[in-house]
Amino acid sequence: MPILTKHFHGPQPMAEKLEKLPGFRDFYPEVCDLRNYVFDTWRRVAARYHFAEYEAPILERTDLYRRKSGEEITEQLFHFVDKGDREVAMRPELTPSLARMAAARQRDYRKPMKWFSIGPFFRFERSSKGRLREFYQFNCDVLGEPSEQADAELVAMAIDVMLEFGFREGDFAIRLSDRTAWMEWLAQRGISGEAATDVLKAVDKLGREEESKTAAQLAAAGTTLDEVRAFMARTEDVSPRATAISRNLAARGMDGFLEWDLGIVRGLAYYTGTVFEVFDIGKGMRAVAGGGRYDNLVNLIGGVELAACGFAMGDVVIGNFIEETPHAKARLEDWLGTRRSSDAFVIVGNESRRDEALAGVQALRRAGLRIDYCLTPRAVGKQFAAAEEAMARFAVIYGGTADSVSIKAMSDRSETLCETGALLSVLSKLLGRSSDT
Amino acid sequence: MPILTKHFHGPQPMAEKLEKLPGFRDFYPEVCDLRNYVFDTWRRVAARYHFAEYEAPILERTDLYRRKSGEEITEQLFHFVDKGDREVAMRPELTPSLARMAAARQRDYRKPMKWFSIGPFFRFERSSKGRLREFYQFNCDVLGEPSEQADAELVAMAIDVMLEFGFREGDFAIRLSDRTAWMEWLAQRGISGEAATDVLKAVDKLGREEESKTAAQLAAAGTTLDEVRAFMARTEDVSPRATAISRNLAARGMDGFLEWDLGIVRGLAYYTGTVFEVFDIGKGMRAVAGGGRYDNLVNLIGGVELAACGFAMGDVVIGNFIEETPHAKARLEDWLGTRRSSDAFVIVGNESRRDEALAGVQALRRAGLRIDYCLTPRAVGKQFAAAEEAMARFAVIYGGTADSVSIKAMSDRSETLCETGALLSVLSKLLGRSSDT
Structure with missing residues (x-):
């Protein structure tokens, strides 16, 4: 029978050749529903906080990312030269586009600009659990407000997003730190410039890198693992900004989610003040969201001074976390029932x-x-x-x-x-x- | 003053170098709201028709598009070789991905599969009004149903989308045709193969190409402009399928929107039966949506026989049409008021x-x-x-x-x-x- 023959011999090699790329996802209806549940929850909470939605192009000039992160960023980029001879890249993150857009038109908007976005991002990474090459992110930023009250608004929003997903106290925590506390501490020790950056990079990798390697890096930069650990043990007065954020959240009845953690420095040199991450409290201790203050980026990219802070949450880790948490999963299933x-x-x-x-x-x-x-x-x-x-x-x-x-x-x-x-x-x-x- | 100096001399070249790519859009909040209105309307009507939402990757293997459209498609593609040495392309349309996905898992779904999607697409085109390099499309397809009742369901949905945008009778029309009528007519004249394709290509360009050029193309293929025009004047019995679609729409009270137009052949060889376009009735006479039956594509791409029909509507033309139509624009403004x-x-x-x-x-x-x-x-x-x-x-x-x-x-x-x-x-x-x- 020709049809049977075709079924057994014809389609396999074809299908193989045309299958989706590794690290990319086919959102079949039952998976797309889950994606939409995450988007809907993000969008609903953003509306309550009266944030305005925006979106940037998926393709940008490669220089936009070089300007922020230097040449090494291209290792992770899907980038190429287009038919108009431009070096272009599929966006690996949103903040450079936001900085470009904000610099160009910030005069047209009342401050603070409370903006959010939901869209796809692309990074050429080794595939592993929770690491995809195409993923979605929820980006929330407050522009034009230098006060720590903006940081607090964002931390509160991150907490409300988690609660709206059905997570509870004990499921997650916000770890708050301030890079200015580190800069002061390093300055007191006469550590500055590249050495200071090296210390923060070593701190960022604590627990994920071999201790001997970290110790060597810290010694080279002029400090020790013991000194660093003693500083990180600080549980109050991390910085006046951090204390003010804590007070703001206490007024909202949300400080129970907050922990000091000077180990949070958020890798790159990009952040200028408070930084925070949302962690699941479980074996994984994954970061499900992260952000902080980055007052220099809009100027670096667009030549306009504009205070800024923000956070991003990806769809992959939060999706896994929901699947693993029965009371969060129950809420998802209620939503799916109504939707379908x-x-x-x-x-x-x-x-x-x-x-x-x-x-x-x-x-x-x-x-x-x-x-x-x-x-x-x-x-x-x-x-x-x-x-x-x-x-x-x-x-x-x-x-x-x-x-x-x-x-x-x-x-x-x-x-x-x-x-x-x-x-x-x-x-x-x-x-x-x-x-x- | 250093700040003034920077404002006058520093930022301009920077901003210029990093500006968005031509043909791409920055969706500032007020523009993003308009985009969301279009998405929301599409999604709301799809829900009423109980279509299920899906999504495919934004990056696919270039061969997926070559399989459907041949080598010439790469002229319009944003395509490159990724770091894993794969030829990849940013999707210019959704149907090849849908065919790939449907072929791989059609056995898991009850037929007919009524699926829709809303997402971004990329084509390297010369920029002009309404032609962008990044645009959004609403794609609706019915898979696994060979009957013309599926075509009718899609035409009804396209009409309801237009009504939901606030357009009225007199604002738009559906032009319906059937490529099988052309194939029969051509066969009667002994025109087949490449010559038949050339005739359809000439018909597709009628009114957009110089008449003498069209006449020469038709003569080369073995027919004349007069013969073609006489056939196109047919206003009934275009084909049994087209008649059945018309009856179905009459039962729904929607046949007032329907016109026969054998001039609609939808360019490429891809379609196998009825084809239709949604037109604005105005000076522009732009096509705001188009589609038809393509029963061979899932087999061509995935090696599985699966009847299929569908249509797509882009955001750019429909957005312009709304802006130019006062009663449609009023509906948009109501929505924006509530939203903001x-x-x-x-x-x-x-x-x-x-x-x-x-x-x-x-x-x-x-x-x-x-x-x-x-x-x-x-x-x-x-x-x-x-x-x-x-x-x-x-x-x-x-x-x-x-x-x-x-x-x-x-x-x-x-x-x-x-x-x-x-x-x-x-x-x-x-x-x-x-x-x-």
Whole structure:
């Protein structure tokens, strides 16, 4: 049989050659729903904080990223020369684009500018669990407000995002630090310039790098592991800014989520003040979000002084964390149930009434209801099976009797008969909503 | 002054060098809102039709596009070799990815699969009005249903999308054709193979190409402009499939939007049956969406037979059309008003009550309200100005008296006093919603 032959011999090599790239994801409907749940939650909390949504291009000039991070960034970039002979890169992060956009038009906006964005990012990384080459990020920034009250607003928002996902106290913590505390401490020891950067890099890798290596790096920079550890043990007065943030969160009843942790320095030289990370409290102790103050970046990229702070949360780690946390997963599943269901499934019990049924489908949809039906003739039993599959709350049956329809609740098969012309109002009532729309 | 010097001499060359790429857009908040309105409308109508959302990677193997469209497609691609030595391309359209995904997992889904997607696409084109290098598309497809009832469902959906944007009869039309009618007509004349393709290409360009050139192309293929025009004048019985689609839409009360137009052949060889385009009826006569049946593509790409039809609508042309159509624009503006407004602006009238105010902000947000406030101390007048800017419906003022707040309607400054503990319930009532959430 040619079809069988094709199934066994034809498609395999083809499919192999054209399969998706490693580190990229196919969002089949059931996975896309999960992605949308994460987006919806991010967007909902951002709206409560009255942040405005923006978006930047997915492709930018490679120099934009070099300006911020230097030449080494290109190791992780999907970058190339376009047909117009420009060096371009698929964005690995949003902040350089934000700085470019803000510098160009900040005069048009009242300060502080509270902006957020949700979109895809690209990094050429070795694939491993939770590390993909295409991923989504939620970016939230406050521009034009130098006070630590802006940092506090962002920390509060990060906490509310976690709570909105269904996480609770004990599931996660915010670790807060201030790079200025480190800079002061280093200055007291006469450590500056490259040596200071080396110390912060070593601190950033503490616990992830061999201790002997860290100790050697610190010695080369003019300090010791013991000195560093003693400083990191500080649990109060990390900095006046950090203390003010803590007070602000206490007023909101949110300081229970806060921990001091001078070990948080956030790698690159980019941050200028307070920095923070959201951690899951579990074996993983993964960072699920991170951010801080970066008052110099807008100037570096766009030549305009503009105070700034922000944080980003990726979809991959938070998705895994939700899957592993029963009470967060339950909230996701509630959302999915509502999202995937339909309001009614229209069943053509008598083919001579198909046109009437189509008119019914259309009228219900026009009123905003989510309506499904079998596109072509099927036995009534099969149509009911399709209604179950479509997670319909009601079946609307166009049967033998002209001018009337039967509405059956899919849960208990209880039946309501009504005139065809009254379908929308009767069904709306059964669904518990008004039919005015 | 160094700062002035920098403003006049420093930033300009920087900003120039790092500006966005031509044909790409910065979505500042006011533009992003418009984008979100389009997305929201697309998604809302798709939900009513109970289509499931999916998404594919933004980067794919270049061969995926070559398989469908041949080598010439690379002229329009942003394509390059990645660090893993793979030929890759930023997607110029979604259908090849959909075909790849559907072929790999179609057995897991009940047929028909009614799927939609909203995402960005990339084509290296000469910039001109309405032609960008990065744009968004709404893609809707029905897979696994060979009957014309699926085509009809998609045409109905395209019409409902237009109506949901606020367009009316007279603003737009659906032009329906069937490539099989052309194939039969060509076969009757003994025109087949490449000559047949050349005729369809000439028909596709009718009115956009010089008549003499078209006439020469048709003559070379074995027919004439007069013969072609006589065939295109047919206004009924274009094909049995087209007639069935028309009947289906008549049952829904939607056939008023339908026109026969054999001039619609949709360029490439990709389509196998009915094809349609949504046109604005105006001077422009732009196509705002297009689609049709493509029963061979899933097999070509994934080696699996799967009937398919679909359409796509881009954000750029529809955005321009909305802007130019007063009644559609009014609907957009209503949406923007609701979207940009906030429920309340919290005003700290007495700085000693800032902590209380922060607690209030937090409690209201936790209940789902959209709340803004000034992050740092400001005169009460300036806070009211910020409340206006934030399009707040109410101002909540923490003034001189402990344990009570004043709620002022921003519209008429009418005042309601309440105990601090009752703020959420009183404000919810004023906003016309329950405070149960």
